[in-house]
Amino acid sequence: MAWFDEYDHRGPIRVEGGLRARSKRGSIGSTWWSRRFIDILERVCDKGRLTRGRAYARQGQVLSIDLAAGEVRAAVQGSRPEPYDVVIRIEAFGERRWAELEEAVAAQAVHRARLLAGEMPPEIEELFAAAGADLFPRDLDMNCSCPDWGFPCKHLSAVLYLLAEAFDDDPFLVLAWRGRTREQLLGSLAADEGHGLPEVVDVPFAERLADFYAPGATAHPPERRPAASPALLLRVFPPPGDLGDVLAPAYERLGDGPAAP
Amino acid sequence: MLVVHGVWAEDGLAFWAEHAEGGGPAARAGRGAGPRPHPFAAPAAAVAAALGLDQPGERTLELLLPGSAGEPSPSPETGRLAGTTRPRLRPWRVPVVVPPAATALRLLAGRPETATLRHWAAVADLARDLVRRGRVLPQLALEADGARAVWRPVVNGADGVHFRELALAMPPACRTAGVERPSAGVLRAALETFADALVRQALTEPLVTRPATPRDRWLAALTGPDPSCPDVPELRAELGAWHDAATAAEGAARVCFRLMEPTGDPTGDPTGDGEDAWRVELALQAADDPSLYVPATTLWAGERAPGLPPAPERELLTGLGRAVRLYPELERALRVPEPAELALDTAGAFGFLRQAAPLLQAAGFGVQLPRWAGRARLGLRLTTRTKTQTAAVSQGFGMRELVDFRVDLAVGDETISEEELAELARLKVPLVRVRGQWVELDDRQLKAALRAVEGARAGEAAAGEILELVARHDGELPLLEVDADGALGDLLSGQAERRLRPIATPPGLDAVLRPYQERGLAWLSFLSELGLGGVLADDMGLGKTVTTLALLVHESREREGPGAPTLLVCPMSLIGNWQREAARFAPGLRVYVHHGAARDAALVRDADLVITTYGTAHRDLESLKEHEWRRVVCDEAQAIKNSGTLQARAVRAIPAATRLALTGTPVENHLAELWSIMEFANPGLLGPRSRFRTRFQEPIEARQDEEAAHALRRATGPFILRRLKTDRSVISDLPEKMEVKEWCPLTAEQASLYQAVVDDMLAKIDDSEGIERRGLVLATMAKLKQVCNHPAHLLKDGSRLAGRSGKLARLEQLGEEILAEGEKALLFTQYAEFGGLLQPYLERRLERPVLLLHGGLPKKTRDRLVDRFQNDPEPMLFVLSLKAAGVGLNLTAASHVVHVDRWWNPAVEDQATDRAFRIGQRKNVQVRKLICAGTLEERVDEMIERKKALAERVVGAGEEWLTDLSTGELREVFRLTGNAAEGG
Incomplete structure (x- = not known):
């Protein structure tokens, strides 16, 4: 045990540019699906270890995370010069099962609609269960190359913590872990075309020398839209993480009058 | 005087200024390498002082500006024309002031004087609207000097369309710092800067207290003056993706x-x-x-x-x-x-x-939503019946006459019984179908309806009471329909004009009324017999003046012996017009102009028509009140649109048997004005100002409340007659081209300048002969015409324009009416430099596009201007120099032509007018010639009218025929006569 303590006291090697945890205290799990993942974590490992993992993640000790079908691989900088390898495995569904699941997802447009709008439809879990599959694993097969005997070690905990955060932001990652990427799942619907402000072709200055100070066209102000709460944009496009709680009251102050009922 | 412009610098809006007179104090030194200083640019301290800034962020920018090698072309607002006809782009060093964004926004909030600043004000408006609607998202921006917390607007959908229009409209002078910058990039940067500043103004409380983490420090930097914060790359990426997602929505x-x-x-x-x-x-x-x-x-x-x-x-x-x-x-x-x-x-x-x-x-x-949504509701229906059979024409019917009335419950167009109502209440569903029509039933209305049926609502009332009831009805249940018969029915239906028997041109009127004018006369006569006031709001050019004169002639014939006179109040610029029109169309009327230093209220007694100005009406209110007036008429009643002004109060205070307001602008679109004008015409009918605001103005303007709009139309409809040129019942009565002359007064300044020119030149002409004499005569005429246009046109001193020319005042009024009708006009002047003065002035005053075409423009620019005038649906004015307009222009989008000054050669004027009449032209065009009363303009016009045949024979290119007049004749032509000038 002596060598272990020695390492522990020496502390990990500091890392520049690691993946840092974003959230302030206890703020992961703002969506139901990442909440569900955390429930699993709390079942398999005790709270204290997760907390340490979060602190570790905050320091930026996790160097990389790669998520593929059935497997998450990460590199975590500990107190040894060589980073530790972390692997977290779950069962990736086979093709037959996915074909079944895809059919079930397609049967109700609400699933695709919610996924496209950036959230995991709550019913999808039942839908998986009905097909005899679990969306979230009951167990995690976890491994770390560190010499720590505790389980899960802080390296694993840090990666789990970051994973939960990532799920918050992108529900498709949960499905990708199970073996289907966003592109595979949505097919042609997934393609993302560039949007942006409209193109404007200017008349060159050379042709505007005689009316250099004059407007080139008439700009018609749009009709005032019906008054509504200025926080509407936040409801339609929920902000990342838990920003919504902080921002919503501020948005209410942007309107020029009381919000319409 | 400084002309201030706005140009986008890297980090904010930069203000700079030209000296309007040219030749400012800036040194012409600096022959060395690099761009030269702009010779007419004001020093930064002067710009800051003009803007009222204490601590300006002063610096120098390089601006690309067109001009000659020696100097950049002046902007239109300086009133000077470009010295070169072949300008080139060159960089010029210009001192600028770059205030903080919040200060820039405040400076733009007034009514900016120049086109560039007006453009920035429009950009600020968009930013303000986006922030008001919460269309902004907090972002983390990483720049060379560190990370910043910023609020970025989300621009898409209808806002995206407006963004594009604003970019296309952006004057080159707004995006000319250093290089030719793309308008969209400049606009995006400006919107972001403005929106960020506006959010920071609105959020006075910090979003976090005691920020510890980097994320919290970013949140903290989203409010307050300092946006700097640590960079958090993951957060930055997440926020960026969030903004992208929000912007991408509502894409195509x-x-x-x-x-x-x-x-x-x-x-x-x-x-x-x-x-x-x-x-x-x-x-x-x-x-x-x-x-x-x-x-x-x-x-x-x-x-x-x-x-x-x-x-x-x-x-x-x-x-x-x-x-x-x-x-x-x-x-x-x-x-x-x-x-x-x-x-x-x-x-x-x-x-x-x-x-x-x-x-x-x-x-x-x-x-x-279905068409009925928000409309077909539970309400009341009022039915009235006259007690005795009276004809539709008003004989014998008065406002005190009693009628039977009944109030029923109704749903949409259908009356429903008490039992039906009870049944609906029992169903307890909010949407019910009543005889095939869906109706929204809210609980509050249902209760009000149940209460309403408890009291019997029938009886008899005076017609006047019914009228007030309809105008002021303001219960929980809307008044859905009014069914009245007889004269009251005609009145309430708002259809009186169509139902009444037209009154043919009365003997004594020296004109032939068109059919719609005969109907208008019948309507005016009907209202005044009932003792009610009216608002005649026909489109300009439909003859409100002649219709009003016809009413006076008609009444004087109906009446035995002389009655009380009519008091006509109008703006100063229209006095001469009324006087001349009355003399021409109604020579039998005794007209007295109560105006000027020599006015005498005692003369009122012997007149049929007394003409005065709003100013005089206010000054002489006490003596005018003493007289008995048959009627008070307010012409250009926009003048009393603010009910609290002295002149509005004055005209309301003069007691009269009946009142009439004349206006050419669509009053129904400006509700505050509508109340004020109605309060003049029928005092008290619409109730007090505050109730009008809550009952009509706010619901209609803020919520586009259809029901309130309908109720207002019903309340005011009986008293407002507004016919459009395009109405089918009117257009067939109109000739394709209507030509009218308008007489404008001189201001006191114009009159004394005019007299000085005449005195000076007549002496010289007397002493000269031959070619020299011809030259002097033409020069004198040119100078006098310039005085008639504007003192600044003669003096060429870049002095201010407002309030110094009767012609300009009239032009502004005309422009306002034309634009309010949503139409386009051509304004011709023979002087390019006067066009150069008019364009920026009118654009600023009228807040609509005003284009300028003169001979110095390259073909590409001319084509672009003509194309815009023809194809842009926006109402606008086009100022053209008469010569430049001579050839090859097709300007058929115009429905008005105004000859601001006269080229005394009908052939040349007609050729210009014909720009608006090309093949494919279908609409009617109104042509106006502005003439300064009592000056050579009026006299030469009379000569042309008298000797039309002669004039047509001497079709040369110009006005040389006038030089053949003898000095005595010239003296007569030039002489300043009558009460041409605005008196004290």
Whole structure:
């Protein structure tokens, strides 16, 4: 045990540019699906270890995370010069099962609609269960190359913590872990075309020398839209993480009058 | 005087200024390498002082400006014309002031004087509107000097369309710092800067207290003056993706929801089967073309429409995924693989109407509701019957006459009985079908209705009381319909003009009334016999003056012996016009102009028509009140649009048997003005100002409340007659081209300048002969015409324009009316430099585009201006120098032509006028010639009229024929006569 303590006291090697945890205290799990993942974590490992993992993640000790079908691989900088390898495995569904699941997802447009709008439809879990599959694993097969005997070690905990955060932001990652990427799942619907402000072709200055100070066209102000709460944009496009709680009251102050009922 | 412009610098809006007179103190030194200093640019300290800034951020920018090698061309607002006809772009060093964004926004909030600053004010308006609607997202920006917390606007949908228009409209001078900058880039930067500053103004409280983490420090930097914060790359990426997602929504297409009524048997009882089957159709709608509407069913069938994105199902599903957050019930519709509609029961349909629809609409989704939504409701219906049979024409009918009345409950167009109402209340459903028509029933109204039927509501009342009841009705239940017969019915229907027997041109009127004028005369006469005031608001050019004169002539014939006179109040600039029109059309009327230092109220007694100005009416209020007036008429009644002004109060205070307001602007669009004008015409009828505001103005202006608009139309309809040139009943009576002359007064300054020129030149002409004499005569005429245009035109001193020329004042009025009617006009002047003065002045005063075409413009620019005038739907004015307009221009979009000064050669004037009459021209065109009363303009005009044949024979290129006049004749022509000048 002596060598272990020695390492522990020496502390990990500091890392520049690691993946840092974003959230302030206890703020992961703002969506139901990442909440569900955390429930699993709390079942398999005790709270204290997760907390340490979060602190570790905050320091930026996790160097990389790669998520593929059935497997998450990460590199975590500990107190040894060589980073530790972390692997977290779950069962990736086979093709037959996915074909079944895809059919079930397609049967109700609400699933695709919610996924496209950036959230995991709550019913999808039942839908998986009905097909005899679990969306979230009951167990995690976890491994770390560190010499720590505790389980899960802080390296694993840090990666789990970051994973939960990532799920918050992108529900498709949960499905990708199970073996289907966003592109595979949505097919042609997934393609993302560039949007942006409209193109404007200017008349060159050379042709505007005689009316250099004059407007080139008439700009018609749009009709005032019906008054509504200025926080509407936040409801339609929920902000990342838990920003919504902080921002919503501020948005209410942007309107020029009381919000319409 | 400084002319201040705005140009976008890297980091904010830079203000700079030219000396209007040219030749400012800036040194012409600096022959060395690099750009030279702008010779007419004001020092930064002077710019800051002009803007009222204490601590300016002063610096020097290089601006690309067109001009000669020696100097940049002056901007139009300086009133000077470019010295070179072949300008080139060169960089010039210009001192600028770059205030903080919040200060810049404050400076733009007034009415900026120049086109560049007006453009920035429009950009600031868009930023303000975006912030007000919460269309901004907090972001983390990483720049060379560190990370910043910023608020970035989310611009898409209708805002994106406006963004594009603003970019296209941006004057080159707004984006000329250093290099030719793309307008969209400059606009985006400016919007971001403005929006960020506006949010920081609105958020006075910090978002976090005691920030510890980097994220909290970013949150803290989102408020307050210092935006710097540590960079958090993950957060920055997440926020960026968030902003992208919000911007990408409402890209090319948006999801649209259309509520469809049950298609079941419309006569069935409300509880029957099938009556409950409402649907919301899901569809996709093109953002830039709402008429491109494709139902989801069509999309799922694989059909594609040009104008929609290539993968419309994706847009549809993504939009539905967002909409379901606002309208959870929508999820039921999405339980199928290819959703196309949401089925609703009646309660659900009501919920959609009342709650979901406004929310979805505000979030940018399309919502289409049935036509009756928000309209057909429970209300009252008023029926009145005259007690004795009276003819439609008003004989014997007065406002005190008693009529029978009855008030019933009604739903839409249908009267319902008390039993039916009880049945509806029992059903307890908010949407019911009454005799085939869907009606929204809210609980509050239902209770009010049940209360209303308890008291018997029938009896008899005076016609005047009914009129007031209709105008002021203000209960919980709207007054849906009024059914009245007889004269009261004619009046309340607002159709009196069409129902009354027209009054033919009265003997004594030296004109022939057109049919619509005969109807107008009958209407005026009908109202005044009832002792009611009216507002004659016909389109300009339809002859409000002659109709009013016809009314006076008609009445004087009906009456035995002389009656009380009519007092006509008008702006100063129209006095001469009324005087001349009265003399021409109604020579039998005794007219007295109560105006000027020599006015004498005692002369009122012997007149039929007394003409005075708003100013004099106010000054002489006490003596005018002493007289008995048959009628007070307010011409250009926009002058009393602010009810609190001295002149508005003065005209209201003069007691009269009846009142008449004349106005050419569409009063119904400006509700505050409408109240003030109605308060003059029929005092008290619309109730006090504050009640009018809460009952009509606010609901209509803020919420586009149809019901309030309808009630207002019904309340005011009987008293307002407004016919448009384009009405079918009018247009057939109009000639294709109407020519009128308008007489304008001189200001005192113009009159004394005019006299000085005459005195000086006549002496010289007397001493000269031959070519020299001809030259002197032509020069004198030119100078006098310039005085008539404007003192600044003669003096060429760049002095201010407002309030110094009667002609300019009239031109402003005309421009305002033409633009208010949504039309376009050509303004011709023979002096390019006067055109150069008019263009920026009118553009600023009228807040609409004013284009300028003169001979010095390259062909490409001319073509672009002509193209804009012809194709831009915006009402606008086009100032043209007479010579430049001579050839090859097709300006048929104009429906008005104004000759600001005269070229005394009918052939040349007609040629210019004909620009507006080319092949394909179908609408009527009004041609106006402005003439300064009492000056050579009036005299030469009379000579042309007298000797039209002669004038047509001497069609040369110009006005040389005038030089053949003898000195005595010239003295007569030049002489200043009559009360031409505005008196004290």
